Amino acid sequence: MRPDEFRRRAHQLVDWMADYFQNVGELPITPDVHPGDIMRVLPEAAPDDAESFDRIWEDFQQLILPGMTHWNHPGWFAYFPANNSPPSVLAEMVTATLGAQCMSWATSPAATELEQITMTWLRQMLGLPEGFTGVIQDTASTATLVALLSARQRYQSEPGDESSGRLTVYASTEAHSSVEKAVKLSGIGLEQFRRIAVDDEYAMRADLLAQAIQRDLGNGYRPACVVATAGTTSSTAIDPLSAVAEICDGRKVWLHVDAAYAGAAAIVPELRPLFAGIERADSIVFNPHKWMLVNFDCSAYFVRDTQALLRTFQITPEYLRTSQDAEVVNYRDWGIQLGRRFRALKLWFVIRQYGVNGLRDMIRHHVGLAHQLAGRIRETPGFEVVAPVRFGLVCFRYCPRAAAGLDSERLNDLNRRVLARVNAGRKVFLTHTMLGGNHVLRMAIGQRLTMRSHVEMAWDLIQEAASSETA
């Protein structure tokens, strides 16, 4: 493709992109496809000869786009948001064009230093003390694994240290699956993973954590890491961070705080008190790619003991040595991957384009909508809000008077059917979770384009669906 054709095609795509941003709300939010439908219409072998971009683009529009789930649709209430934004997309265009591989300072000095700057900005925006240093990881799963490996490293100062086989890790029963995955991948092993029970607001019980650690110490285990959650995936519960930090302090237990979704809310002054104690953590992860208008992937990892991190990840072969190594940050030593995209650029574009106040306003807008929705649900007979609303997520279920005699499995099934009916309309998309044995509907409000009208439409659709399903 010659430069002039690229110019023409890229302009063509920009018009499509701008149209998409304007019209995404009119598309079916989820595709009407069955497993295998898309594979069936695509050729089984790669073309030997070049094809025209016209044909590729037509196929994209005809075959691929109708099979996509539209995460940036204003009716998006599923999982957590992965909201993007115009300035973030502009930055991605530049990042892709430069095609720089930012593993070391020398392989792109501006990328490294812009990452240092934007991570300092983020640290300040969250109200974290100077003791924390930030680095961009791809996802929170990776960041949590990085934290666990760093905690493990603390106990492996000597090769072959036998005690490293006795490390234990702690998280609440509501912690994200990435914690379990990280425990498994780190080699610590699930048999040394302690799930701490939660209170009636789904937050970790600090007293039970203290007991578990004490018991393990008595049995010759070495408690290595506690993963506390600020904003659980199921219900945005917040573990008691100060109490947990108190328990970790002095016992040399690494405290990692998973604030993947909710962390963005810490930039809002009136919401920051919810995170009290987070400043005592050893490491923290939050995802600007969830709720801060930065394209996926961009996960912010803050760590206090950068030496533990470097001891875990630093390996410098000859072909990567540069004369500046002693003076600079080489981010390849701060995580699993050697190669790195220039992800700081989108963070910089987004923070500047909206300003910190603009980002705060967006979060306030979503949190306000969530509280309004929760109010509507609470005042509607036959529905109940089942967990505290702290951020943009509302957890609720349908339990009509007619269902009073139903056993919980049949009530769960009723809620499953209501959810399926709501989603079948493809105007909004919600997902579910289980809380205390109950099948619960989750409505996560956090899309950039989501307005009050979208939330109201969703609530109308939910009520309609509920009234159409018989207990």
Next chain:
Amino acid sequence: MRPDEFRRRAHQLVDWMADYFQNVGELPITPDVHPGDIMRVLPEAAPDDAESFDRIWEDFQQLILPGMTHWNHPGWFAYFPANNSPPSVLAEMVTATLGAQCMSWATSPAATELEQITMTWLRQMLGLPEGFTGVIQDTASTATLVALLSARQRYQSEPGDESSGRLTVYASTEAHSSVEKAVKLSGIGLEQFRRIAVDDEYAMRADLLAQAIQRDLGNGYRPACVVATAGTTSSTAIDPLSAVAEICDGRKVWLHVDAAYAGAAAIVPELRPLFAGIERADSIVFNPHKWMLVNFDCSAYFVRDTQALLRTFQITPEYLRTSQDAEVVNYRDWGIQLGRRFRALKLWFVIRQYGVNGLRDMIRHHVGLAHQLAGRIRETPGFEVVAPVRFGLVCFRYCPRAAAGLDSERLNDLNRRVLARVNAGRKVFLTHTMLGGNHVLRMAIGQRLTMRSHVEMAWDLIQEAASSETA
């Protein structure tokens, strides 16, 4: 930023992008900056209020761009290439706009199925048998860690299996640092990592591998994984894959082949014989983002025993369950990350836009240039090619007759000075390695825009620099 402003700004950026592709060769390939230069000119705190895109874009051009290393410059001969291309950038624009998070089939069916299709295409292009299944990982470092964790999993069928503490891993002394890193991160530990010596072409000695495995078995270790390299980073040496596979066979040792750079060459029929034996591996990684015109990041990981992979990575919490789970591929279970970008799209755009033949021609072009350069070096007194040229990399050094009496450290220093002088001109960029104790210049030819004239210019600059440096 309103939709109409996005449209206008994106068109503005497209013109910059097209200009960049046309003019990148005229930019200084490396920036003239010292550590801290860029940080010093950027504000220490995020702006409270929104800024205009004009100002952001001006700052990008004034402050960031001059601090970038231009990986897509036709004078790029450093490390390995990370070549991108117009269709790949077009795909990245679409991917960013959709902003889809492709962790599960249900969260973007077309993204999952297009990944299945394009990975099948790639498998066929490489000539791998149907027994291999592909998945996109972000980098080869991650893929190698995934392989090692899968190999470890084979020995951990029971929780607390004591033998898992005795696993051993093997790679040549020329294997990439990511293998050492993966051994460390996996918890197997560096004391159980065996570095096998190489022959005089820098390829693993299979006889020494067999001895090491035999010795470990005798001492109660459990050989878990051999990482063979097809195209080492220092010199693109190829380990004897068939002999290594023979050793691994029957001993239940996982054979992972790291073909991160060179794997792309397997799509060229006349180069494929160099990879004989690769079809007997348990897993293979190669990076379309290095030498196949796909934007970083896009690493292709092929695995034979998908069940071992799934047993290692699959964890399904309630909030991620969908009704299709039994019928579909959920790629979140195929690696470390939960969240995933829609990376198959750029692979699809690139393969179709160039056709397999177009991609083959590009690789042939680069390999041809490398052989021509090697010929020129061999016929020039005072220079020597120090490793076989098999792909796009030429390893050589300056050792003039005048240096005949120099000890090796002074000769190394001479080569360091030659390299520094070449790079100081900022017209081309080369890096170095150590081979057999010698400081060696690496010239990796693989940029999309690199023509014969660029290679000749580099060679002229190298000769000039050499003649200016006195031994």
